[in-house]
Amino acid sequence: MxxxxxxxxxxxxxxxxxxxxxxxxxxxxxxxxxxxxxxxxxxxxxxxxxxxxxxxxxxxxxxxxxxxxxxxxxxxxxxxxxxxxxxxxxxxxxxxxxxxxxxxxxxxxxxxxxxxxxxxxxxxxxxxxxxxxxxxxxxxxxxxxxxxxxxxxxxxxxxxxxxxRSMAAYGAELINDGDTIIHHCNTGALATVDWGTALGVIRMAHEQGKHIHVLVDETRPRLQGARLTAWELSQYGIPYDIISDNAAGYFLHTGQVNKVFYGGDRVARNGDVANKIGSYMLALAANANNVPVYSVVPTSTIDMELASGDEIPIEERDQDEVLNIQFQNQPATPKGASARNPAFDVTPHELISGIVTEKGVIYPPFEIHLAKIMQES
Structure with a gap:
């Protein structure tokens, strides 16, 4: 074989x-x-x-x-x-x-x-x-x-x-009628077998009749937000605007955002969350402006063997994903340029307001509450 x-x-x-x-x-x-x-x-x-x-x-x-x-x-x-x-x-x-x-x-x-x-x-x-x-x-x-x-x-x-669907039901309770939400990467049906994690929460709130608006981070360099999340939101009929990743701080600082939602690829037992690159910067800006940040993950994404996010392996992808971009139909980077391309970063647990799972919303102190919910699972 x-x-x-x-x-x-x-x-x-x-x-x-x-x-x-x-x-x-x-x-x-x-x-x-x-x-x-x-x-x-x-x-x-x-x-x-x-x-x-x-x-x-x-x-x-x-x-x-x-x-x-x-x-x-x-x-x-x-x-x-x-x-x-x-x-x-x-x-x-x-x-x-x-x-x-x-x-x-x-x-x-x-x-x-x-x-x-x-x-x-x-x-x-x-x-x-x-x-x-x-x-x-x-x-x-x-x-x-x-x-x-x-x-x-x-x-x-x-x-x-x-x-x-269970996560969506718990997470939708965190969303109020009229909320504007920043969402990073793609966490909808396309990121799962069906329905989705963080975007599934947003979809559930919309189907409950709540009037919400989503600011969609482009999510460079592969543009999962601009390509995939925006496409899914179009299918659901949820109002949205695509924003560049570095515009999130502006919208948070000017009071135009009520909540931040994103998914997670691995959660350490202290509550540190590894997610698509840019999540950490988004959480920092949200925290500085008193906007809650929620990570939405199934319990299978929680790794109780890792004490903190420092132990999470971070994938570094091909530099061409960063370099192969166009500006006015011309290469945007100098010939021979090099790039670094980590696919994920880690948001420290103190920047996370809550972790939404199929068992409910987990709040700090995460090390205690994650251990309890994982024992029950």
Whole structure:
């Protein structure tokens, strides 16, 4: 069984723009990623090409799942975790193992590859550990093990949707009618299997009839806010304006913002939150202007093994994501320039007003309250 993740083939289905709303949010229900039981493949939305077009990628190897995570065709901590779980399902399908022990060895090998795709989001190792835990049970045949893995991955996908709705209900209680909210990165249905975390909270408040307005950080350098969050808000009919990341301080200082919401890719046991780069600066500006900051995460994103955010590994991505920008149809950076491109930063817990989970809203002191809620979970 090869573990070479390069040169994978992605099968694509391109949809016309007129079909997007009908398929994703309208008459025909469609998740960000879902298992195709007929073709025995994983289907997902390729988020690299939104909002100009919607393409579905069909993945039939664990190597292609690795590549889709690494290249950010799928992104968002919850979605990455579930994608990796289905990657293990595909690894089981690929394996030529003749007995259960040999199949387990192939699954462990695939898990090593998948786990190396992106280091910061704890949902990735969490999902792989859960799938390998299922593989560790006793089975009479490889067919039984393969079936159990598919059941578990599908269960994780369904759980994700249910957890997101629960978080949305708790978080929506924090939003008042008339609020203006700054949102960073993308945390909607596209970042999860469906519904979303922080953007799911905003969506729930809107569906409750609250009149809200969202200031959408562009979220450089990959523009997940301008490309993905704005697109989702358009589908939901929620009023918004896109702002440059460095404009957030202006709107906070001039009293035009009531709350800040963003997600999280890993939360340490003291409440430090690793999230998309720029979250720390946003939280600093909000704190300086007495605007509450809420991180919205499922409990699977809370890593009780890490004492603080200083221990969270931070992914540094290719410098070309920063350098390959245009100004008036010309390169915006000098030839030969170099760049640094950390994908995440850590917001210290003292800047966080509350952490919204599927178990409720957790308030400081986080070290005490996170431990309690994780024990209950």
């Amino acid at each position: 090869t573990n070479d993740p390069t040169h994978v083939k992605l099968n694509r289905l391109m949809l016309e723009s007129a079909q997007i709303e009908r398929l994703f949010f309208g008459e025909v229900y469609m998740r960000t990623l879902e298992w195709d039981s007929t073709a025995k493949r994983l289907k997902m939305i390729d988020q690299r090409v939104l909002p100009s077009k919607l393409e579905l990628i069909s993945l039939d190897t664990y190597q292609s799942v690795y590549q889709s995570i690494k290249d950010m065709a799928v992104r968002g901590a919850p979605a990455i975790g579930v994608a990796a779980a289905f990657g293990i399902v595909l690894a089981a399908q690929q394996s030529q193992a003749g007995d259960v022990d040999m199949l387990r060895a192939d699954l462990n090998q695939a898990a090593e590859v998948l786990g190396a795709s992106r280091p910061t989001a704890v949902n990735l190792p969490w999902a792989l550990k859960r799938m390998l835990g299922v593989a560790g049970h006793t089975y009479s045949s490889t067919a039984d093990l393969r079936a159990a893995l598919l059941d578990e991955a599908q269960r994780m996908a369904d759980e994700d949707v249910a957890l997101n």
